[in-house]
Amino acid sequence: MNKLNNFSEITAAHILHAAAQFGTPLYLYDERLIAQKCAALTAMPNAFGITVRYAMKANSNRTLLKIIASHGLLFDASSLNEARRAHLAGASYKDIILTTQEFPDGDDLADLKRMMLAGMKYNACSLSQLYNIGTFAAENEIKLAVRVHPGTGSGESATRNTGDEYSCFGIHLSDIPAATAYADRLGIILDHVHVHIGSGASPEAWRSNIDLELEILEKHFPKAAVISFGGGLKEARMPDEKPADIQMLGEYAKAKIADFHKRIGRKLHMEIEPGTYVAANAGYAVTRVIDKKKNGGGLNFIILDGGMEINTRPLLYGSRHPFYVISKNGALLSSEFTETAGDNLYEAVIVGKCCEAGDSQCLDADEVNIPRKMAQPERGDIVVIGGTGAYCSSMSPMNYNSHTQVPEVLLTADGSLRLIRKRQTLEQMLENEM
Numbered sequence: 074m075n076k077l078n079n080f081s082e083i084t085a086a087h088i089l090h091a092a093a094q095f096g097t098p099l100y101l102y103d104e105r106l107i108a109q110k111c112a113a114l115t116a117m118p119n120a121f122g123i124t125v126r127y128a129m130k131a132n133s134n135r136t137l138l139k140i141i142a143s144h145g146l147l148f149d150a151s152s153l154n155e156a157r158r159a160h161l162a163g164a165s166y167k168d169i170i171l172t173t174q175e176f177p178d179g180d181d182l183a184d185l186k187r188m189m190l191a192g193m194k195y196n197a198c199s200l201s202q203l204y205n206i207g208t209f210a211a212e213n214e215i216k217l218a219v220r221v222h223p224g225t226g227s228g229e230s231a232t233r234n235t236g237d238e239y240s241c242f243g244i245h246l247s248d249i250p251a252a253t254a255y256a257d258r259l260g261i262i263l264d265h266v267h268v269h270i271g272s273g274a275s276p277e278a279w280r281s282n283i284d285l286e287l288e289i290l291e292k293h294f295p296k297a298a299v300i301s302f303g304g305g306l307k308e309a310r311m312p313d314e315k316p317a318d319i320q321m322l323g324e325y326a327k328a329k330i331a332d333f334h335k336r337i338g339r340k341l342h343m344e345i346e347p348g349t350y351v352a353a354n355a356g357y358a359v360t361r362v363i364d365k366k367k368n369g370g371g372l373n374f375i376i377l378d379g380g381m382e383i384n385t386r387p388l389l390y391g392s393r394h395p396f397y398v399i400s401k402n403g404a405l406l407s408s409e410f411t412e413t414a415g416d417n418l419y420e421a422v423i424v425g426k427c428c429e430a431g432d433s434q435c436l437d438a439d440e441v442n443i444p445r446k447m448a449q450p451e452r453g454d455i456v457v458i459g460g461t462g463a464y465c466s467s468m469s470p471m472n473y474n475s476h477t478q479v480p481e482v483l484l485t486a487d488g489s490l491r492l493i494r495k496r497q498t499l500e501q502m503l504e505n506e507m
């Protein structure tokens with residue numbers, strides 16, 4: 074049935090319908106795949122219970138937040154606005170943890186206090202953040218979380234490693250004694266220990282973080298009841314990549330937490346905070362071919378009506394995303410996940426329409442264009458960029474070159490296409506200019 078790949082329900086016909094109905098470029102999301110991911114995560118092995126929080130910075134569309142919450146996930150917010158947004162999408166503040174680099178003061182601090190009184194968990198990410206909220210927490214007997222910087226991390230690139238010596242997230246291990254002494258002095262209970270080592274961490278790094286974090290918790294946090302291992306579960310966006318084995322990681326965490334209970338007598342509740350794993354492969358950027366050209370060096374270029382402003386990950390990280398070529402009349406001409414007519418494939422570089430040499434979907438980590446094999450599209454044919462459900466719409470340098478923010482469409486579980494965010498208009502783009 075012309076399915077784009079073996080993991081989602083989306084077919085070439087869905088793509089064509091969405092493009093005809095809503096125009097390109099657009100994002101298309103697969104509700105069934107999101108539901109499957111949520112179910113797999115909440116079923117992860119655990120010793121004394123597991124809470125799965127969706128790291129909403131991956132994709133904060135209100136409809137997706139509602140779907141994800143309906144499958145039992147809570148939220149990890151990375152800013153006060155994200156917490157407000159989750160709340161506007163129907164989440165109770167009790168279901169949100171705030172882990173942020175922001176330092177709230179003035180109205181924001183007052184708002185943060187209201188949210189905390191309503192049950193939002195505050196994860197102190199620096200000593201000054203802890204001191205900023207400490208008296209209020211003590212007076213109201215609110216227990217706090219602490220994000221620990223473990224001094225070692227892992228990620229798919231240096232810029233996605235949030236745990237090593239080059240990263241500035243969390244309270245560094247060497248400052249933890251100061252944090253716990255302060256909490257003791259004020260009578261604040263630190264009941265939640267959090268480490269997020271990075272995005273797309275290797276399984277070995279994920280496992281060794283479990284060991285390290287349990288050691289840190291045992292040494293410094295005698296009242297901790299919750300241990301959060303953060304996010305970073307790797308998803309395979311390309312056919313040659315391997316996703317995190319969440320069954321195996323769950324079994325590992327379960328054994329370690331059970332062992333901790335045996336030795337120390339405390340039952341720790343486990344939390345994880347996946348963003349990528351929930352949403353990445355459920356999203357497709359649907360674009361149209363607006364031009365083709367060659368350069369003197371022999372590269373074939375395919376120019377799409379959407380590029381770095383809808384998927385900036387290749388430019389940021391040298392990330393690879395799969396391409397699907399679909400003809401104007403809906404034939405799937407090539408997919409990197411299925412066998413396609415080998416003869417017609419050629420090598421091309423896919424670029425967008427921004428005046429920016431880095432507006433390419435084919436950059437490697439050294440920012441060099443690496444041609445990829447695909448069917449030769451004609452102008453007006455469709456190219457779909459897969460793996461764009463996480464950190465694409467939410468991370469977009471939108472409005473660069475005055476391109477408007479693109480719409481988001483959902484293929485619902487019952488198979489219909491539903492617009493969940495409209496295309497921005499030029500007037501909206503300009504409305505705050507004086």
Ligand SMILES: *Cc1c(COP(=O)(O)O)cnc(C)c1O
Nearest residue numbers: 128269272304305346347348349
């Ligand atoms: C970004 C982030 C996550 C999610 O990371 P993924 O790689 O998308 O799973 C989880 N926790 C925190 C604190 C984060 O900053």
